[in-house]
């Protein structure tokens with residue numbers, strides 16, 4: 551049995567489709583939804599932990615990609631060196647779930663790990679490279 555953690559990004563036309571049902575029923579996979587941010591008629595994001603036969607997992611991910619769902623491997627953790635942060639806000643612009651935001655009172659960066667979907671975009675956007683992605 552293999553286990554993978556992936557980030558799915560849905561186009562609006564797929565948001566109301568029962569894709570986790572298909573992963574379970576058609577590919578015999580065990581699905582654990584770690585995060586989900588899906589609104590009707592908008593792009594949706596979901597972090598899934600998928601467990602099952604390696605080949606079936608690959609088939610399931612191919613099934614998703616064939617439905618125009620973007621599938622990326624998810625990071626295990628995001629680590630931010632707050633001491634070195636200059637609160638420039640560059641990382642907040644790419645953080646779609648708003649896990650990173652500037653406090654409008656103090657203009658300091660705040661990180662709400664509960665909202666993070668481990669997409670890694672912040673790590674790539676930080677000019678100081680102080681955001682680390684752990685796999």
Ligand code: SF4
Pocket residue numbers: 628644645646647648649650665666667668669670671672673
């Ligand atoms: S990895 Fe970074 S950009 Fe992505 S959701 Fe988490 S904090 Fe936001």
Ligand code: SF4
Pocket residue numbers: 630634635636637638639640641642659675676677678679680681
């Ligand atoms: S991009 Fe880097 S330096 Fe700028 S606010 Fe984010 S973590 Fe801090």
